[in-house]
Amino acid sequence: EILLTQSPGTLSLSPGERATLSCRASQSVSSGYLAWYQQKPGQAPRLLIYGTSSRATGIPDRFSGSGSATDFTLTISRLEPEDFAVYYCQQYGHSPTFGPGTKVDIK
Amino acid sequence: QVQLVQSGDEVKKPGASMKVSCNASGYTFTSYAISWVRQAPGQGLEWMGWITAYNGNTNYAQKLQGRVSMTTDTSTSTAYMELTSLTSDDTAVYYCARGGSGWQKFDYWGQGTLVTVSS
Numbered sequence: 001e002i003l004l005t006q007s008p009g010t011l012s013l014s015p016g017e018r019a020t021l022s023c024r025a026s027q028s029v030s031s032g033y034l035a036w037y038q039q040k041p042g043q044a045p046r047l048l049i050y051g052t053s054s055r056a057t058g059i060p061d062r063f064s065g066s067g068s069a070t071d072f073t074l075t076i077s078r079l080e081p082e083d084f085a086v087y088y089c090q091q092y093g094h095s096p097t098f099g100p101g102t103k104v105d106i107k
Numbered sequence: 108q109v110q111l112v113q114s115g116d117e118v119k120k121p122g123a124s125m126k127v128s129c130n131a132s133g134y135t136f137t138s139y140a141i142s143w144v145r146q147a148p149g150q151g152l153e154w155m156g157w158i159t160a161y162n163g164n165t166n167y168a169q170k171l172q173g174r175v176s177m178t179t180d181t182s183t184s185t186a187y188m189e190l191t192s193l194t195s196d197d198t199a200v201y202y203c204a205r206g207g208s209g210w211q212k213f214d215y216w217g218q219g220t221l222v223t224v225s226s
Contacts, residue, residue, distance in 0.1 A: 001169070030210075031210070033210050033212075035212050035213070037152075037213075039152075044202055044216040044217065044218060044219055045144075045152065045202070045204075045213075045216055046216070047212060047213060047214050050212040050214075051212075056212075056214060057214075088151065088152055090152075090154075090213070092206065092207070092210055092211065092212055092213065093210060094166065094210075095154075095166060095168070096142070096154045096157075096207065096213075097154060098144075098151060098152040098153070098154060099151075100151045101151045101152075
């Protein structure tokens with residue numbers, strides 16, 4: 001099983017600032033099958049990024065993903081009020097796993 | 108538009124079983140897998156398993172092997188997840204999502220079903 005760790009656990013930032021979230025895998029993620037999801041309270045997760053760096057339908061270009069092998073990053077270039085949420089990384093190989101999440105809250 | 112609509116919230120006794128449904132619309136049901144993901148109160152996301160809709164192949168999380176069963180009914184485009192021998196640790200919101208098998212991303216999600224296990 002591929003274990004994912006995310007850092008930091010909580011990121012306190014102001015609107016307009018840049019957010020950088022990290023996801024590290026216990027072994028190489030095959031073919032970059034790494035995704036990022038956003039979840040707001042009381043809502044289902046929403047797919048943001050798949051294949052390490054491809055934005056899902058309707059996701060604004062302030063969201064970007066990068067990385068390879070075991071180290072991946074989600075960057076939000078300028079935080080909007082609606083971006084304050086919990087973000088999960090996921091590897092979607094044969095047996096998918098999720099990271100523990102990073103909460104982005106308002107400073 | 109793609110929609111996954113789940114059955115309603117449930118309360119179960121310890122030792123009982125639960126069965127949640129997920130009705131898909133807006134796409135060809137047999138072209139994708141359905142995964143199940145749960146989230147205990149205040150906790151993160153836990154993948155439970157997936158089922159390929161066209162042939163019923165399954166892959167369950169090792170932790171749940173022997174207690175979980177996933178099925179589909181292609182005539183109604185509905186996926187089901189059954190979990191047996193419930194304990195309080197199974198109290199969670201259960202989500203279905205399109206994707207899983209064949210390295211498919213989880214691109215659409217159901218609204219979630221809260222299952223509370225309590226005596």
